[in-house]
Amino acid sequence: MDKTGLVPASGVAPDGIALIELTDSGLYCRAGDFHVDPWRPVANAVITHAHADHARAGSARYLAAAPGCSLLRHRLPGAAVEPVDYGEPRRFGPVTVSLHPAGHVLGSAQVRIEHGGEVWVVSGDFKRQADPTCAPFEVVPADVFITEATFALPVYRWPDTATVAQEVADWWADNARRGVASVLFCYALGKAQRLLAELAPHLDGRPVFTHGAVESINAVYREAGVTLPDTRRVGDGEQDYREALVLAPPGAGGSSWMRRFGEAATGFASGWMLLRGNRRRRGYDRGFVVSDHADWPGLIDTVEATGAARVLTTHGQSDLLARYLAERGVAAAAVATEFEGEGDATLQ
Numbered sequence: 001m002d003k004t005g006l007v008p009a010s011g012v013a014p015d016g017i018a019l020i021e022l023t024d025s026g027l028y029c030r031a032g033d034f035h036v037d038p039w040r041p042v043a044n045a046v047i048t049h050a051h052a053d054h055a056r057a058g059s060a061r062y063l064a065a066a067p068g069c070s071l072l073r074h075r076l077p078g079a080a081v082e083p084v085d086y087g088e089p090r091r092f093g094p095v096t097v098s099l100h101p102a103g104h105v106l107g108s109a110q111v112r113i114e115h116g117g118e119v120w121v122v123s124g125d126f127k128r129q130a131d132p133t134c135a136p137f138e139v140v141p142a143d144v145f146i147t148e149a150t151f152a153l154p155v156y157r158w159p160d161t162a163t164v165a166q167e168v169a170d171w172w173a174d175n176a177r178r179g180v181a182s183v184l185f186c187y188a189l190g191k192a193q194r195l196l197a198e199l200a201p202h203l204d205g206r207p208v209f210t211h212g213a214v215e216s217i218n219a220v221y222r223e224a225g226v227t228l229p230d231t232r233r234v235g236d237g238e239q240d241y242r243e244a245l246v247l248a249p250p251g252a253g254g255s256s257w258m259r260r261f262g263e264a265a266t267g268f269a270s271g272w273m274l275l276r277g278n279r280r281r282r283g284y285d286r287g288f289v290v291s292d293h294a295d296w297p298g299l300i301d302t303v304e305a306t307g308a309a310r311v312l313t314t315h316g317q318s319d320l321l322a323r324y325l326a327e328r329g330v331a332a333a334a335v336a337t338e339f340e341g342e343g344d345a346t347l348q
Contacts, residue, residue, distance in 0.1 A: 019031065019113060019115055019118060019120050019144070020036070020113065020120055020122070020144075020146070022335060022336075022337075023035075024039075024040070025038045025039055025040045025041075025042050026038040026039045026040075026337065026338070027122060027146070027337075029092070029095060029113055029115075031093065031094060031095050031115050032044075032092030032093050032094070032095030032097065032113070032115070033092060033093065034046050034063075034092050034095075034097070035059075036048065036111050036122050036124075037054040037055070037122075037124065037339070038056065038059060039056060039338045040056070040058070041056075041057075041058030041059050041060075042059050042060070043059070043060050043061065044059070044060070044061050044063070044092065045059040045061065045062045045063070046062075046063045046064075046097060046099075046111055047062055047063065047064040047068075047072060047109075048102065048104075048108060048109050048110070048111060048122065048123075048124025048125065049068055049071075049102065049104055049105055049107060049108035049109065049124055049125060050064075050068055050071035050072045050074075050075050050105070050107065050189060051105070051125070051189060051190070052075070053338065053339050053340040054124060054125070054339060055072055055075060055076060057076050057079070059079070060080065061080050061082065062076070062079055062080060062081045062082065063081075063082050063084060063090065063097070063099075064081060064082070064083065064084070064099070064107065064109070065083070065084060065085075065086055065099045065101075065107045065108070065109040066083035066084060066085050066086075066107070067086075067106055067107040067134070067135065067224060068105075068106055068107015068108060068109070069081050069083040069107065070107075070220050070223060070224050071105075071106060071107055071189065071217070071220055071224075072107075074216070074217075074220050084098075084099055086099055086100055086101055086109070086135065086138075087099075087100060094115060094116075095113060095114065095115045096113075096114045096115070097111065097112065097113055097114075098111075098112045099111060099112070100112060100138045100140045101134070101135035101136060101137055101138045102123065102124050102125065102126040102127075102137055103126055103127045103128065103129075103131060103134060103135065103136050103137030104124065104125040104126050104127055104134070104190065104292050104293070105125075105133075105134055105189060105190030105193075105292060106133055106134045106190070106193070106221060106224060106226065107134070107224075108124060108125065108126070108134060109124060110122065110123050110124060110126065110138070110140055111124070112140050112142070118143050118144075119141070119142050119143050119144075120142060120143065120144040120145075120146065121140045121142035121144070121145050121146065121306065121308075122146045123145065123146060123147045123148055123302075124148070125148050125150070125292070125293055125339075126148065126293070126294055126302070127291065127292050127293055127294050127298065128294050128295075128298035128301070128302065129158060129161060129298075130161070131161075131194050131197075131292070132194070132197040132198070132227075133190075133193045133194050133197050133221065133226050133228075134190075137302075139302065139305040139306060140306065141306055141307050142306045142307070142308045143308060143309055143310070144308055144309070144310045144311070144312065145303060145306045145308035145310075145311050145312070146311075146312045146313075146314060146335070147299065147302065147303060147311060147312070147313055147314070147321075148293065148294070148313075148314055148315060148316060148339070149299065149313040149314065149315060149316040149317045149318040149320070149321040149322075149334075150271075150293040150294075150315060150316035150317070151271050151291065151293050151294065151295055151296065151299075151316060151317070152296065152299055152313070152316055152317035152318070152320055152321035152324075153296060153317055153320065154296050155274065155275070155296070156271060156274060156291075156295045156296050157295050157296060157297060158271065158274075158289060158290075158291055158295045158298075159289055161194075161198050161290060162198065164198075164269075164288050164289060164290050165195070165198040165199050165201075165202065166202070167288060168184065168195070168199060168202075168267070168269075168288055169199065169202035171265070171267060171286055171288075172245045175243075175265045176243035176244075179242050179243060180242065180243075180262075180263045180264055180265055181241040181242060181243070181244050181245075181246055181261040181262075181263075181264040181265070182244070182245045182246065182264070182265050182267065183246045183248055183253075183258070183261060183264045183265070183266050183267070184245065184246065184247050184248070184266075184267045184268070184269060184288070185247075185248055185249065185250045185252070185253055185266065185267065185268045185269070185284070186214075186247060186248075186249070186250075186268070186269040186270070186290075187249060187250070187270075187292075188211070188213040188214045188216075188217050188249040189217050190292050191269060191270075191290065191292055192210070192214045192217065192218070192247050192249075193217065193218060193221050193226065193228060194290070194292065195247065195269060195290065196208060196218070196228045196229055196231065196247070197226075197227070197228060197229075199229070199245075200228075200229045203229050203230075205230075206245075207229070207230040207231055207232045208229060208230075208231050208232075208244075208245050208246070208247060209231070209232050209233075209234050209239070209241065209244050209245065209246045209247070210231045210232070210233055210234060210246070210247045210248070211233075211234055211246075211247065211248035211249060211252050211257070212233055212234070212235075213248075213249050213252075214231075214247050214248065214249065215231060215233040218231055231247075234246060234248075234257075234260070235260070241260065241261050241262075241264075242262075246261065246264075250268070253266065265285045265286070266283075266284050266285050266286075267284055267285060267286040267287065267288055268282065268284045268286075268287055268288070269287075269288040269289075269290045270287070270288075270289075270290065270291065271289060271290070271291025271293060271295070272287075273287030273288055273289050274289045293316075299321065300324075303325065303330070308330075309330075309331060310330075310331040310332070311325055311330055311331070311332040311333075312332070312333055312334070312335045313325075313332065313333070313334045313335065314334075314335050314336075314337045314339060315337055315339040315340065318334035318335065318336075319334045321334075322334040
């Protein structure tokens with residue numbers, strides 16, 4: 001075992017060290033000389049998805065799943081991004097790498113790493129619920145599984161997303177009858193596009209207004225072939241926002257950007273909204289439970305489905321998930337990383 005606790009299921013890696021090490025720059029495969037979602041600039045970065053805590057600027061080369069490369073280039077202008085199809089193997093010296101759908105956002109991927117007959121899988125962020133805007137999660141068998149643990153508490157069990165979309169539509173209708181705008185805060189990359197797709201049956205041809213951060217990501221999704229309802233950027237031309245539905249990133253709340261709406265009802269779409277106290281503390285009128293991360297049953301089912309003999313947990317409730325798995329006889333440990341999971345203060 002090395003100082004990070006990252007050891008192979010067998011206890012001995014083909015080259016005498018752990019297949020993946022935790023370094024100052026993040027998760028590193030020494031045998032292949034690449035990092036997964038590095039925190040600092042490196043020579044070779046294998047990226048799980050385009051959110052800011054997983055895709056950072058400055059690396060010499062980026063490898064990412066083809067459906068998400070347009071997002072990565074949007075976020076990292078000028079970066080050398082190499083696309084790879086899901087399931088297509090790439091060689092890094094003696095190591096074989098392939099990317100597999102994670103179901104988190106457009107182009108999100110799990111990283112499968114094989115060397116000397118041993119397989120490690122890094123989940124990145126993932127979810128098990130259906131999402132019309134990205135490829136569904138694929139179970140990838142592994143000897144060692146490195147999983148996120150953002151919502152690793154038994155209380156987190158997601159409702160059906162179509163039911164939540166109906167709740168949003170009803171809230172919007174109630175506000176419209178009062179002649180006020182409905183401003184729904186959600187992450188600009190992934191969550192906003194999923195909500196738009198789920199709300200499509202309720203729009204009756206009406207456009208949804210969007211913050212510029214949301215609209216720029218909408219354009220990338222559309223260019224990638226994802227069907228989204230009509231949206232209009234807030235501030236483009238003469239617009240009357242009374243009775244409108246507006247999607248905006250959390251960072252826009254409380255800013256001068258909100259003044260144009262006058263009286264407005266506010267909501268937030270996030271897994272954190274399952275706990276009512278979170279909504280009250282953040283000052284939203286309504287909370288809608290929609291998450292792009294796995295809930296508790298999704299995490300446990302996924303760990304079991306991989307068949308992994310060893311599980312390493314990262315960010316969120318990583319310690320709790322590791323303890324729970326250990327109590328069930330799984331060799332599990334928490335690993336400290338700089339990934340943020342689903343934080344509500346970013347413009348993700």
